[in-house]
Structures are given as structure tokens and as C-alpha cells.
Amino acid sequence: MAAIRLRVNGVAQSLDIDPATPLLWALRDHLGMTGTKFGCGIAQCGACTVHLNGEATRSCQVPLESVANAEIVTIEGLAHHGGARLQTLWNELNVPQCGYCQAGILMAAADLLKKIPRPADADIDAAVSNICRCGTYPRVRAAIHRAALEPA
Ligand code: FES
Numbered sequence: 001m002a003a004i005r006l007r008v009n010g011v012a013q014s015l016d017i018d019p020a021t022p023l024l025w026a027l028r029d030h031l032g033m034t035g036t037k038f039g040c041g042i043a044q045c046g047a048c049t050v051h052l053n054g055e056a057t058r059s060c061q062v063p064l065e066s067v068a069n070a071e072i073v074t075i076e077g078l079a080h081h082g083g084a085r086l087q088t089l090w091n092e093l094n095v096p097q098c099g100y101c102q103a104g105i106l107m108a109a110a111d112l113l114k115k116i117p118r119p120a121d122a123d124i125d126a127a128v129s130n131i132c133r134c135g136t137y138p139r140v141r142a143a144i145h146r147a148a149l150e151p152a
Pocket residue numbers: 037038039040041042043044045046047048049058059060061
């Protein structure tokens with residue numbers, strides 16, 4: 001079995017594991033990047049969202065073999081890939097409650113702002129469809145609007 005190469009947060013990685021392993025578990029169990037969370041395992045909740053070649057992607061349904069040579073950004077690398085302001089605002093506006101879903105939400109929010117710098121509520125609802133058991137949706141919206149108005 002040939003090792004699968006990819007770049008994670010700008011660092012080259014080589015993984016010699018079952019190529020059917022979901023990217024989520026490759027990141028968490030094999031690379032020790034546990035910021036990306038498991039929620040549903042069926043691409044519904046968004047807890048496992050990472051950026052795959054620049055696109056917000058639910059990593060629980062992505063087999064490792066399909067991301068050979070891909071560029072992955074996880075929550076551990078988001079601050080160095082355009083997400084620092086967003087993370088600061090998340091703290092300032094106390095967006096997280098339990099926090100479990102928030103890494104995935106931040107990844108989705110960063111992707112949205114890259115594509116739509118001044119999103120309307122409907123854009124946010126469409127792009128950040130992550131599930132939050134704590135119901136932080138109003139604060140997520142507020143932080144995204146603030147990031148749009150005050151990008152730095
Ligand atoms: S764990 Fe991947 S979408 Fe829920």
C-alpha cells in the first residue's frame with residue numbers, strides 16, 4: 001500500500017494507512033489534530049469541516065485516497081490561512097458555548113467570507129449550515145457580520 005501524500009496547514013504529510021480511512025480520522029487519529037470534531041459521521045452536522053483545496057468540506061465523508069496531493073487547512077491552521085480576525089471576534093463576542101461545534105463553524109464562516117465578503121443573513125444560513133446543539137446561531141451571525149464590516 002503506497003503512502004498518501006497531502007499538505008496539512010502548509011506542512012507535507014505522508015500517511016501509510018487504509019486509503020478508505022475518512023479524512024477526519026486521518027487528521028485526528030494519525031496526525032493528532034483533534035480540533036476537527038466528529039459529530040454525526042454522515043455529512044450533516046458540519047463539526048468535521050475543514051478546507052480541502054480551499055473549499056469548506058465535511059471531512060467525515062471524504063476518503064483519504066481522494067485527497068492525495070490536496071491542500072488541507074484545519075482549525076489548527078486557520079489563523080495562518082485568513083481566519084485570525086474571525087477567531088478574535090469569536091472570542092470578543094463570546095460566540096461559543098460548549099464549543100464542540102465551533103471549529104467546524106469557523107471553517108465554514110471563513111470559507112463564506114472569502115467568497116462573499118459582505119454576506120446577508122440568507123448567505124450565512126446557506127453557507128454555515130452547521131448544527132449547534134447550544135443554539136449559538138445568532139452570535140455566529142453577529143460575528144460574521146462584524147468580520148465583514150471590520151475585516152482587520
Ligand atoms: S461529523 Fe461530519 S458532518 Fe457531522
